[in-house]
Amino acid sequence: MSGPIARRTVYAATVIAVLALAGGWTLAAGTLQTTGPTQSSSITVTAPTGFIVASVESTQLLSVSGVLITGLDGPAGTQAQGTGHGLNSTFDENVLLTACAGTGCGENFSAVAGSAALFLGDSALQVMLTMNQPTTAAVGFDVQVEIIYNLPAGPNVYAFGNGYFDSNSATTVGTAVFSVGLYVDLGVPSTELPSVSDIVVTMNNCQTATTCP
Numbered sequence: 485m486s487g488p489i490a491r492r493t494v495y496a497a498t499v500i501a502v503l504a505l506a507g508g509w510t511l512a513a514g515t516l517q518t519t520g521p522t523q524s525s526s527i528t529v530t531a532p533t534g535f536i537v538a539s540v541e542s543t544q545l546l547s548v549s550g551v552l553i554t555g556l557d558g559p560a561g562t563q564a565q566g567t568g569h570g571l572n573s574t575f576d577e578n579v580l581l582t583a584c585a586g587t588g589c590g591e592n593f594s595a596v597a598g599s600a601a602l603f604l605g606d607s608a609l610q611v612m613l614t615m616n617q618p619t620t621a622a623v624g625f626d627v628q629v630e631i632i633y634n635l636p637a638g639p640n641v642y643a644f645g646n647g648y649f650d651s652n653s654a655t656t657v658g659t660a661v662f663s664v665g666l667y668v669d670l671g672v673p674s675t676e677l678p679s680v681s682d683i684v685v686t687m688n689n690c691q692t693a694t695t696c697p
Contacts, residue, residue, distance in 0.1 A: 520668035527683040541612040547674040558608040561648030562594035573648035595645020613664040617654040624690030632682040
């Protein structure tokens with residue numbers, strides 16, 4: 485796959501603005517944690533006060549294989565389209581996660597919007613989220629992943645992807661630990677040797693389990 489990713493330039497300014505909130509290339513206000521993937525990269529995680537639904541467990545740059553594509557549980561919800569929708573999801577289109585009976589549950593999804601589809605042989609970023617699935621009412625949350633990466637000969641390149649999730653409810657007493665894999669295609673083949681420099685993961689509560697915001 486070659487050529488620009490749709491709306492990438494719109495979100496380039498967003499990436500730079502988020503990273504520069506605290507001054508320069510430093511962590512943005514509200515950062516929950518910082519951890520880096522295997523390359524010399526930095527990751528900034530931002531969330532509003534009181535957000536406890538999910539956290540970032542790890543990130544990894546990988547090459548998209550046929551096994552990964554066929555093993556996906558689907559796209560990470562559906563983003564509303566058209567003027568004024570912003571990062572909202574389409575009504576009743578947050579992806580419903582499977583109800584978990586304890587620990588070790590998990591599903592994998594391709595990001596929506598941005599570089600939505602995963603293409604065989606492309607480089608993609610895997611973002612692993614850990615979620616505490618409640619036994620009471622299900623909750624909704626959204627995730628936006630913004631990535632700055634470099635090619636061997638060229639300026640910074642930007643990619644992004646979103647996810648919209650309905651937590652469902654655990655089937656055991658208390659809460660259940662659920663893992664969510666979100667994959668964002670960078671829009672370039674692995675043979676072009678992209679190197680990720682910065683990642684921003686932003687998570688928000690939804691107004692309901694099925695609709696964001």
